Amino acid sequence: MDFQPTERQLYWRDRVRDFIAKKVRPAVPTYDEQDAEGDRWKVIQVVQDLKAEAKEAGIWNLFMPPRNDSHHHVDETFEFEGPGLTNLEYAMCAEEMGRIGFASEVFNCSAPDTGNMEVLHRYGTREQKDQWLEPLMNGEIRSxxxxxxxxxxxxxxxxxxxxxxxxxxxxxxxxxxxxxxxxxxxxxxxxxxxxxxxxxxxxxxxxxxxxxxxxxxxxxxxxxxxxxxxxxxxxxxxxxxxxxxxxxxxxxxxxxxRGFEIAQGRLGPGRIHHCMRTIGAAEEALEKMCRRLQSREAFGKSIYKHSVWEERVARARIDIEMTRLLCLKAADMMDKVGNKAAKQEIAMIKVQAPNMALKIIDDAIQAHGGGGVSEDYGLARSYAGQRTLRLADGPDEVHARSIARMEFAKHTPDTEEDGFSSGDLGVTR
Incomplete structure (x- = not known):
């Protein structure tokens, strides 16, 4: 077990991180302005401009599976490829994207396009790929x-x-x-x-x-x-x-x-992509919380010196670190032994990640007082997004059921584990 990122993992993560720091984050005010203008349902130009830059830089379609994907059985042409990152390599990139709401689209890595492209890549005919996968991968259309x-x-x-x-x-x-x-x-x-x-x-x-x-x-x-x-x-x-x-x-x-068969192939990666981004959202909330607590005073001292906040910040750091390790373990298992063998880890991270983030975002809201529930700090919006993820790609209860049944099966060998449990599928975004 090696906790040190490889050179390749750092290469891709740092390229994404640098692009977000230099290009995406400074564009947030422009995004907000363009989002507020005119019709709600429109193309936001600053995102289009950033997409062109990311595509030109080769930081594009990072989620696309490597060529040795065993599910790639319908069409053996390799024209529809991304950089070929593993789930583990992509996890580090997706965490960075999760820090800013629209960042994943900049790299053509946003749901539900990612899952749909994987479906077309794995199961589509050549004609279906030419008609729909190519323009999706080029960022010309959405799905x-x-x-x-x-x-x-x-x-x-x-x-x-x-x-x-x-x-x-x-x-x-x-x-x-x-x-x-x-x-x-x-x-x-x-x-x-x-x-x-x-x-x-x-x-x-x-x-x-x-x-x-x-x-x-x-x-x-x-x-x-x-x-x-x-x-x-x-x-x-x-x-x-x-x-x-x-x-x-x-x-x-x-x-x-064969809808369930396709859904199994679609949901493993898609579910964990959400979890990866969730860790980035939690990091962002913790950073905002720490900055706020150190900038305000109450009852004669800086707020961060009140012990209740030391406790909350410590807990936040612990929970992020534990959740990241579980997420990386799930991604690594998917790469090494496949999605089916990693089923319990995928279900566990799907329950853990949004619940962890919601607690930290809630504490960050509390630290910001009335500003926290307003639109000024982005925390209320982040909370709404993470709350949805406790339902998207299957509610917590369905994943918990799946985890528990696998656990029971370990201790009662004659128990039949419903491999194609309806609990494997849920509300999907």
């Missing part, structure tokens, strides 16, 4: 992932009711989705939709995933869904009606009934 539904408990993905029915050389989609993240962006051109092609099949063979152009007839964005009042524009989270939406049969991913 959405439509799984969660308002009428059912989508933490159990076998509940979803959206119908995908074959009609000649087309599929017809009917259903209603919500928390469709990214669908507010005017550049969002394609969605991966999970629905049922066979309601009579076994529970985990009913679902399929298809590629649906967002401008297809019958696709209606009913409303956007704010999180604690934040609209998250221009990204957004939308409720979408799909009414007799027709797509070519060639838009099916991998084959009918």
């Amino acid at each position: 959405a992932f439509l799984m969660t539904e308002p009428q059912v408990a989508s933490s159990d993905a076998t509940n979803i009711e959206c119908r995908i029915e074959k009609d000649g050389d087309e599929y017809v989609i009917n259903g209603r989705k919500w928390w469709s993240s990214g669908a507010g962006d005017p550049r969002c051109k394609v969605a991966i939709v999970m629905g049922k092609t066979d309601f009579g099949a076994q529970r985990h063979q009913q679902q399929s995933m298809v590629l649906m152009p967002m401008d297809a007839e019958g696709v209606t964005i009913l409303r956007h869904l704010p999180v604690f009042g934040y609209d998250d524009a221009p990204h957004g989270h939308m409720e979408i009606e799909l009414k007799d939406v027709r797509i070519p049969a060639s838009n099916m991913l991998l084959g009918e009934g």
Whole structure:
């Protein structure tokens, strides 16, 4: 077990860190100005400018898996490649991106595009890659992932009711989705939709995933869904009606009934990407808390000298360090033994990371007094984002169930562990 980062890990992390320090952080005021102007659902120019610079610098598509990915079985062409970072190498970069809300998009590493690109990379046909993966990797378009539904408990993905029915050389989609993240962006051109092609099949063979152009007839964005009042524009989270939406049969991913199989491949990396960024958000909150506590006085002395704050800051540092180690362990296991063998570690970090960050952000809010709950310090927005992650990609309870069942199975050898538990899938962003 080696706790010293390798030269390659530091090379990529430091390139991302330096770019954020020199280019992204100074652009935050410009971003805020452009975000506040005009229509909420628009392209923000400063992000486009930064994306061009990051792409030119080669700090781009860092999440794309290395070539030796065993799932890369449909199309053996290697034209659709990133720099080939491992999960562990990417973890260090993603932590830096997590410090500023829009930073991940600057490097073309933001959800749900990352997960969608991995799906296309692993499971797409050459035609699907040419049509959708290439422009996504070039940062020319954005995408959405439509799984969660308002009428059912989508933490159990076998509940979803959206119908995908074959009609000649087309599929017809009917259903209603919500928390469709990214669908507010005017550049969002394609969605991966999970629905049922066979309601009579076994529970985990009913679902399929298809590629649906967002401008297809019958696709209606009913409303956007704010999180604690934040609209998250221009990204957004939308409720979408799909009414007799027709797509070519060639838009099916991998084959009918293979939706869960694809989702397993998509969710391992995607879940842990969120956790990596969460550690960066927690570090940012701790830094703000320390600066604030040292800049104000109360009851005759600097606030940081009151013992309650020493306790909170110490706890924050301990919790960040423990969480980072678990996150890096999960990433390292995914690289060495695969996502399935790392299933318990992925579930553990998915529960731990947002809960850790929420506690630290909450303390940072308290340290800022009334300013903490305002929009002035970015803490309230950060809290809203992290609170959502206790639901996104499966609620805490589903992951805890999975962790506990694996634990019970270790001590009762005859227990059947439901490898394709519906708990493996949940609200997905």
